Amino acid sequence: MADTGGGRRPAPGQGVAARCTGLVKRYEDVTAVAGLDLAVAPGECFGLLGPNGAGKTTTMEVLEGLTRPDEGVVEVLGCRWGSGRDHELRERLGVQLQETQLGEKLTVEETLRLFASFFTRSRPVGEVIATVELEEKRRARVGKLSGGQKQRLALACALVSDPDLLFLDEPTTGLDPQARLRVWDVVERFRARGGTVLLTTHSMEEATRLCDRVAIMDHGRILTLGRPDALVAALGADQIVEFRAQGEVARERLAGLPGVGGAIRAGDAWQLSVRRIDEALPALLAELERSGVALESLATHQATLEDVFVSLTGRALRDA
Amino acid sequence: MRERPAARPHPLVELTRARLLEFVREPEAVFWVFVFPVLLALALGIAFRTKPPDRLRAVVVGGTPAAARVAVLLAGAPDLEVTVLDPAAAARALRTSRADVLVDAGPERQDAPLAVTYRYDLTRAEGRAARLAVDDALERALGRRDRLAAREEPVTAPGTRYIDFLIPGLVGLNLMGSGMWGLGFAVVQARTRKLLKRFAATPMRRSHYLLSFIFSRLVGLVLEVAVVVGFGWVLFGVAVRGSVFALAAVAFVGSLAFAGIGLLVAARPRTVEGVSGLMNLVQLPMWLASGSFFSYERFPAAVRPLIRALPLTALNDALRAVINDGAPLAATAHELLVMALWGALSFALALKLFRWQ
Numbered sequence: 305m306a307d308t309g310g311g312r313r314p315a316p317g318q319g320v321a322a323r324c325t326g327l328v329k330r331y332e333d334v335t336a337v338a339g340l341d342l343a344v345a346p347g348e349c350f351g352l353l354g355p356n357g358a359g360k361t362t363t364m365e366v367l368e369g370l371t372r373p374d375e376g377v378v379e380v381l382g383c384r385w386g387s388g389r390d391h392e393l394r395e396r397l398g399v400q401l402q403e404t405q406l407g408e409k410l411t412v413e414e415t416l417r418l419f420a421s422f423f424t425r426s427r428p429v430g431e432v433i434a435t436v437e438l439e440e441k442r443r444a445r446v447g448k449l450s451g452g453q454k455q456r457l458a459l460a461c462a463l464v465s466d467p468d469l470l471f472l473d474e475p476t477t478g479l480d481p482q483a484r485l486r487v488w489d490v491v492e493r494f495r496a497r498g499g500t501v502l503l504t505t506h507s508m509e510e511a512t513r514l515c516d517r518v519a520i521m522d523h524g525r526i527l528t529l530g531r532p533d534a535l536v537a538a539l540g541a542d543q544i545v546e547f548r549a550q551g552e553v554a555r556e557r558l559a560g561l562p563g564v565g566g567a568i569r570a571g572d573a574w575q576l577s578v579r580r581i582d583e584a585l586p587a588l589l590a591e592l593e594r595s596g597v598a599l600e601s602l603a604t605h606q607a608t609l610e611d612v613f614v615s616l617t618g619r620a621l622r623d624a
Numbered sequence: 625m626r627e628r629p630a631a632r633p634h635p636l637v638e639l640t641r642a643r644l645l646e647f648v649r650e651p652e653a654v655f656w657v658f659v660f661p662v663l664l665a666l667a668l669g670i671a672f673r674t675k676p677p678d679r680l681r682a683v684v685v686g687g688t689p690a691a692a693r694v695a696v697l698l699a700g701a702p703d704l705e706v707t708v709l710d711p712a713a714a715a716r717a718l719r720t721s722r723a724d725v726l727v728d729a730g731p732e733r734q735d736a737p738l739a740v741t742y743r744y745d746l747t748r749a750e751g752r753a754a755r756l757a758v759d760d761a762l763e764r765a766l767g768r769r770d771r772l773a774a775r776e777e778p779v780t781a782p783g784t785r786y787i788d789f790l791i792p793g794l795v796g797l798n799l800m801g802s803g804m805w806g807l808g809f810a811v812v813q814a815r816t817r818k819l820l821k822r823f824a825a826t827p828m829r830r831s832h833y834l835l836s837f838i839f840s841r842l843v844g845l846v847l848e849v850a851v852v853v854g855f856g857w858v859l860f861g862v863a864v865r866g867s868v869f870a871l872a873a874v875a876f877v878g879s880l881a882f883a884g885i886g887l888l889v890a891a892r893p894r895t896v897e898g899v900s901g902l903m904n905l906v907q908l909p910m911w912l913a914s915g916s917f918f919s920y921e922r923f924p925a926a927v928r929p930l931i932r933a934l935p936l937t938a939l940n941d942a943l944r945a946v947i948n949d950g951a952p953l954a955a956t957a958h959e960l961l962v963m964a965l966w967g968a969l970s971f972a973l974a975l976k977l978f979r980w981q
Contacts, residue, residue: 369825392827394826399826401818401825404819405817405819406819407642407814407819410646417633418638418641421638422826445649
């Protein structure tokens with residue numbers, strides 16, 4: 305193991321920080337993860353993206369050694385769970401779970417001291433408090449913190465061991481934009497020190513901002529995997545045109561319009577992937593008029609990961 | 625920058641510290657552990673305080689000349705409180721336990737010897753005592769000569785009162801209650817809040833987590849025992865006749881037993897409601913049978929060995945031996961063994977069954 309003094313972390317590109325192959329996890333009658341392969345490179349920020357129930361949290365918990373997989377091979381920092389080195393492995397992981405409520409009666413400092421005591425080597429508590437910018441709340445009880453502050457404390461608990469690999473399960477869900485920015489800031493600083501991050505999110509914005517690569521998941525499988533900009537580019541569209549219209553239009557006709565790459569329909573709502581908005585928009589309006597269909601609303605936006613998900617599943621991420 | 629390993633606080637110390645801080649910062653818990661037993665002792669101490677023995681209540685069924693004569697004959701009896709009531713009222717008084725015995729002299733015929741009928745509840749000790757006292761008083765008043773010279777020496781020394789019996793029982797109950805509730809709720813709450821799962825994701829030793837509860841109990845028990853025993857001593861003069869060391873040792877082992885049982889009960893449930901039900905199920909038989917409020921000798925001989933095998937019975941017996949009888953620690957070896965077995969077996973089982981998520 306490349307664990308010597310200052311050069312503790314393996315250089316980027318060398319080895320694999322976390323890997324799973326053919327991962328399957330079933331709960332009674334639900335298959336949460338249905339054959340999943342992924343590899344996270346050292347120093348990388350890897351995002352699992354998908355709606356609730358896609359299997360993101362289960363995948364994380366298997367990698368964290370909290371859940372046993374039914375099938376498949378899991379390897380974290382060169383170790384397999386249950387091979388007698390679990391304890392050693394946990395020393396090198398930082399974990400933030402989705403729903404942990406830390407003890408409300410303890411203060412920020414007491415909570416971190418407690419977590420720090422579990423690790424053979426830990427960062428000074430004061431330093432970690434400074435990292436997550438909770439200096440003013442140092443002596444405040446956890447129960448009195450805001451949602452964003454609690455989330456940063458959870459992050460601090462994961463960082464107090466100075467981990468090589470950081471697991472973040474929906475680190476900003478339910479936070480206001482300001483609070484999200486501060487969490488992102490902490491994650492980016494951790495990465496700047498060479499740490500590896502595996503996170504789940506259903507925010508495309510978060511994935512785009514933080515992740516080097518994302519895997520878009522649905523129903524326990526990976527639909528596609530790659531750099532966020534590459535996934536968007538693969539849509540073959542710069543712009544997305546969304547409109548609602550009353551009446552019948554043939555999907556093939558819309559998909560075949562000049563400048564249009566594809567068309568998806570959900571009831572009265574349509575979504576077109578558009579390569580050239582200057583050609584596509586007039587053609588669309590002309591087609592609708594020709595078909596005698598009344599346009600109710602129309603909007604365009606830059607293509608995002610959200611649109612990648614829609615193009616792969618036919619569903620919008622937030623109501624999937 | 626990493627701290628030098630030497631500066632690292634031990635996880636067991638930190639876990640125990642966190643546990644105690646959480647307890648002290650929970651006002652309700654402090655109330656139930658410290659204030660409640662004192663209030664209970666106060667209420668029971670007042671209800672069963674030592675007072676001059678009640679006089680036995682004899683009711684003469686009135687309305688006849690014979691009844692009037694009986695009432696006169698009984699008037700001088702020192703331990704009897706005699707009233708004359710008409711037959712209906714007398715029957716009602718007996719039924720509602722306001723009379724211990726009814727004395728019915730019947731219709732007296734001229735010159736016939738006085739004859740009475742006693743009506744009382746055979747199952748009530750007071751009834752039997754009142755019947756004997758009335759009979760004795762009547763016989764004496766009618767001229768019986770006693771042949772035995774008897775002298776009386778009343779005893780009311782501390783150590784034989786109900787409160788002396790009660791205080792060790794309350795100490796035992798308190799150790800059981802705070803051990804089980806204190807641990808059970810904290811563990812299940814940590815489980816519902818996914819805190820156990822979060823801990824499981826760290827290199828924390830699982831046995832350290834469970835042991836921290838036991839250690840925090842040891843700090844708590846010193847205060848709990850001191851509060852109840854001190855209260856009994858100051859207010860009711862209940863003295864600890866044995867050594868403080870023996871008392872501490874018994875309380876220590878008892879506390880370990882209930883900490884172990886508390887962890888076992890809390891090993892699986894996912895909700896606070898679930899664990900509450902289990903806690904009650906485990907504790908209720910001991911509340912009733914283990915002799916905290918009344919002696920378990922009242923139970924049939926066949927079930928007494930079972931009762932003695934219960935950890936609270938062992939704790940109460942050992943506490944009474946030390947507090948009331950001034951027994952040395954060695955005399956409680958059997959009870960200590962029973963408690964230690966309960967504690968060790970349930971702790972081992974808890975560690976095996978414990979659900980971390």
